[in-house]
Amino acid sequence: MGTRFEFLIPSQTHDDVCSEIKKIVMNCEKLLSRFDERSEIFRLNNSAFARPKHVSDEVYDLLSLCSSYYTKTLTAFDIGLAAVFDFLKSNNPKPEEVKSLIDKSGCKNIDFKENRIKFLTPDVKIDLGAVGKGYALKKVDEFLTENNIDNVFISFGESSVLTRGHHPKGDHWKIGIRSISEENDTSHVFTTNNHSVSTSSNYLICDESNEVNYNGHIISQNAEFGKSLKQVSVKSESPIEAEVLSTALMACKSKDYNKIFCNFKGCEVIIAETNNEGDTKKLHLN
Amino acid sequence: MDKNTNTRREFLKVSAALAGTTLITSVMPWMKSFAQGETASGMANNRVNIAVIGVGSRGTGLLKNMEHCENIKITAICDNFQPRYDAAVKYTKGKIKAYKDYRKLLEQKDIDAVVIATPLHQHAHIAIDAMKAGKHVFCEKSMARTPEGCRDMVNTSHETGKILQIGHQRMFNPRYLNAFERIKRGEIGQLTQIRAYWHRNNDWRRRVPKDHPEWEKIINWRLYKEFSCGLMTELASHQTQVANWFYQEEPTQVMGSGSINYWHDGREVEDNVALVYDYPSGNKLIYDSMTSNRKYGLEEQIMGNKGTIQPEVGKIYMEKPPKAPGIRKLINEFEHDLFDVIPIGGASWVPETAVKYKGEYLIDDYKFNDTFLQMEGFARAVRKDKAYPGLLKQGYWASITALFGQQAMDENKIIQIPEEFKLKFQ
Numbered sequence: 038m039g040t041r042f043e044f045l046i047p048s049q050t051h052d053d054v055c056s057e058i059k060k061i062v063m064n065c066e067k068l069l070s071r072f073d074e075r076s077e078i079f080r081l082n083n084s085a086f087a088r089p090k091h092v093s094d095e096v097y098d099l100l101s102l103c104s105s106y107y108t109k110t111l112t113a114f115d116i117g118l119a120a121v122f123d124f125l126k127s128n129n130p131k132p133e134e135v136k137s138l139i140d141k142s143g144c145k146n147i148d149f150k151e152n153r154i155k156f157l158t159p160d161v162k163i164d165l166g167a168v169g170k171g172y173a174l175k176k177v178d179e180f181l182t183e184n185n186i187d188n189v190f191i192s193f194g195e196s197s198v199l200t201r202g203h204h205p206k207g208d209h210w211k212i213g214i215r216s217i218s219e220e221n222d223t224s225h226v227f228t229t230n231n232h233s234v235s236t237s238s239n240y241l242i243c244d245e246s247n248e249v250n251y252n253g254h255i256i257s258q259n260a261e262f263g264k265s266l267k268q269v270s271v272k273s274e275s276p277i278e279a280e281v282l283s284t285a286l287m288a289c290k291s292k293d294y295n296k297i298f299c300n301f302k303g304c305e306v307i308i309a310e311t312n313n314e315g316d317t318k319k320l321h322l323n
Numbered sequence: 324m325d326k327n328t329n330t331r332r333e334f335l336k337v338s339a340a341l342a343g344t345t346l347i348t349s350v351m352p353w354m355k356s357f358a359q360g361e362t363a364s365g366m367a368n369n370r371v372n373i374a375v376i377g378v379g380s381r382g383t384g385l386l387k388n389m390e391h392c393e394n395i396k397i398t399a400i401c402d403n404f405q406p407r408y409d410a411a412v413k414y415t416k417g418k419i420k421a422y423k424d425y426r427k428l429l430e431q432k433d434i435d436a437v438v439i440a441t442p443l444h445q446h447a448h449i450a451i452d453a454m455k456a457g458k459h460v461f462c463e464k465s466m467a468r469t470p471e472g473c474r475d476m477v478n479t480s481h482e483t484g485k486i487l488q489i490g491h492q493r494m495f496n497p498r499y500l501n502a503f504e505r506i507k508r509g510e511i512g513q514l515t516q517i518r519a520y521w522h523r524n525n526d527w528r529r530r531v532p533k534d535h536p537e538w539e540k541i542i543n544w545r546l547y548k549e550f551s552c553g554l555m556t557e558l559a560s561h562q563t564q565v566a567n568w569f570y571q572e573e574p575t576q577v578m579g580s581g582s583i584n585y586w587h588d589g590r591e592v593e594d595n596v597a598l599v600y601d602y603p604s605g606n607k608l609i610y611d612s613m614t615s616n617r618k619y620g621l622e623e624q625i626m627g628n629k630g631t632i633q634p635e636v637g638k639i640y641m642e643k644p645p646k647a648p649g650i651r652k653l654i655n656e657f658e659h660d661l662f663d664v665i666p667i668g669g670a671s672w673v674p675e676t677a678v679k680y681k682g683e684y685l686i687d688d689y690k691f692n693d694t695f696l697q698m699e700g701f702a703r704a705v706r707k708d709k710a711y712p713g714l715l716k717q718g719y720w721a722s723i724t725a726l727f728g729q730q731a732m733d734e735n736k737i738i739q740i741p742e743e744f745k746l747k748f749q
Contacts, residue, residue: 215666
């Protein structure tokens with residue numbers, strides 16, 4: 038997943054817990070990476086257009102879940118756009134070419150049936166980068182529950198956090214979101230117990246025409262994307278939902294914020310946008 | 324997948340990213356054409372016939388690398404030193420045409436290009452003869468024993484239209500390319516000084532058979548000024564290339580001092596050198612090399628007002644170290660019985676004095692073989708009959724910088740780089 042995974046378990050000193058957690062995370066990487074030739078996703082990307090491809094229950098369930106999020110997020114969360122990311126990175130893309138590629142790829146062109154996946158066009162490629170960390174955190178969370186390990190802080194590259202229980206000196210954890218516009222400010226503090234927090238922000242705009250807007254793993258539906266700084270932070274009991282919702286709200290048009298948010302129960306969302314004049318507008322959905 | 328396929332794939336990934344950046348390709352024009360990669364199977368259909376002149380340790384190393392290049396067929400070998408000749412014939416099992424006289428080799432019609440890995444003093448005349456005979460040339464660094472030799476090689480390349488590529492593999496090393504990109508993006512601010520060094524602790528000698536003492540200068544040519552400038556041409560030129568490349572300018576003058584103060588064994592080249600180069604912008608290159616202590620090893624410390632890059636170890640050090648990650652702050656809290664906010668997200672930077680700052684890695688570590696990449700790239704250039712733009716200038720100035728450094732030490736005075744050596748490149 039190309040990031041740093043760190044965790045802190047106050048008072049817990051068992052090395053075997055550390056090695057088990059590491060094993061879980063590495064297994065997720067091996068299962069979900071589109072760059073690892075041993076992964077099911079890699080094999081899918083290379084053969085699911087020719088004919089339906091059988092996948093394991095675990096991968097099928099995750100892909101089906103992602104497909105349901107595609108609907109819940111009004112198509113803003115889409116795991117089928119890897120070919121578009123690659124095209125944007127390795128070429129000098131023309132906007133019309135990108136739009137054409139988007140039409141030919143994405144979840145709308147993936148067929149799910151009885152543990153079999155079929156891509157309806159050769160341009161569909163799956164990338165689980167926007168959900169992989171959440172999935173790994175979910176698996177680690179299950180392991181911690183099974184082993185009665187209650188108070189834990191886990192950080193995945195400081196953009197995805199899982200907490201369990203509470204801080205040794207309090208009855209909760211305090212997760213502060215660093216402001217994208219003011220260097221030393223915290224834009225919001227989430228109070229958490231058994232929760233996840235995921236935060237996304239735009240840091241790179243590659244297309245000078247502003248007709249294609251993406252930040253490495255997010256392609257925006259909003260033509261204004263990149264003309265201002267934007268940061269979406271989500272607290273949820275589900276690490277997967279935190280990841281999905283933060284990505285979807287980064288990608289969608291602002292008019293869809295509430296419609297999408299309504300489809301995710303029990304989440305808390307902060308959307309901060311800073312325009313060129315440095316004015317910041319903050320939206321709190323709870 | 325073999326390691327060379329992986330090497331190619333990783334490099335193409337880096338070079339494709341760089342080749343898409345106008346800023347980078349304007350100062351590294353060879354990247355754009357090099358990035359237009361092809362698959363190994365595509366290369367197999369485009370093989371070029373290459374001969375190796377000089378099959379000592381480096382020449383044999385290049386030979387072994389080229390054996391793995393799909394687009395190269397080794398067509399002939401040559402060495403005028405009998406033991407090397409015999410060893411190369413044995414290595415190639417007598418299946419490759421072998422010569423003792425490179426002029427005879429140059430008469431072989433089916434050879435597209437030659438690789439020159441002879442002792443330094445032979446580079447210039449062999450390279451010039453080869454280009455005049457219609458062969459493209461890959462020549463190991465340094466270019467030549469004298470500045471005049473370097474200049475004549477470049478002029479011959481221009482006159483004949485033949486490719487002349489010099490073996491500076493750092494320009495094909497993803498770690499260096501990443502460092503260069505970061506510098507061009509301004510990540511470490513304005514460059515002001517590069518401190519480069521190469522320290523070893525050995526006598527730098529190759530064993531001479533007791534019954535052949537007359538082979539001393541043939542085997543240990545690096546130690547004699549007739550054949551080499553020792554530390555400057557054999558080691559420093561790698562690093563002068565890096566300095567000129569990263570500064571995007573060439574030095575105007577150099578002062579230096581060298582001595583033999585440890586290995587009093589009959590050698591003529593210095594075992595201890597220290598030099599200062601001046602660049603038009605006011606930048607400095609401070610260089611030293613020795614063979615009596617290896618604690619500090621090999622490095623180029625590239626310093627700007629915002630940070631330092633050390634490409635050999637692959638690290639970047641910011642003047643304002645990164646904010647302690649949330650997890651470190653949390654550990655500090657635990658240790659001091661505090662309960663505060665754990666910051667996540669954002670991209671801000673503030674000094675963190677509680678944690679010893681060890682820098683950040685430039686890129687993920689992976690094993691790659693930049694010599695292999697360089698040879699494969701050379702063969703592609705030969706097939707296209709077109710040199711990578713900008714590469715020869717890098718090779719030329721790396722050698723000129725090293726050689727005038729040697730002259731400064733020899734004459735014990737400040738040497739201005741003469742105008743006649745400021746060549747125009749295509």
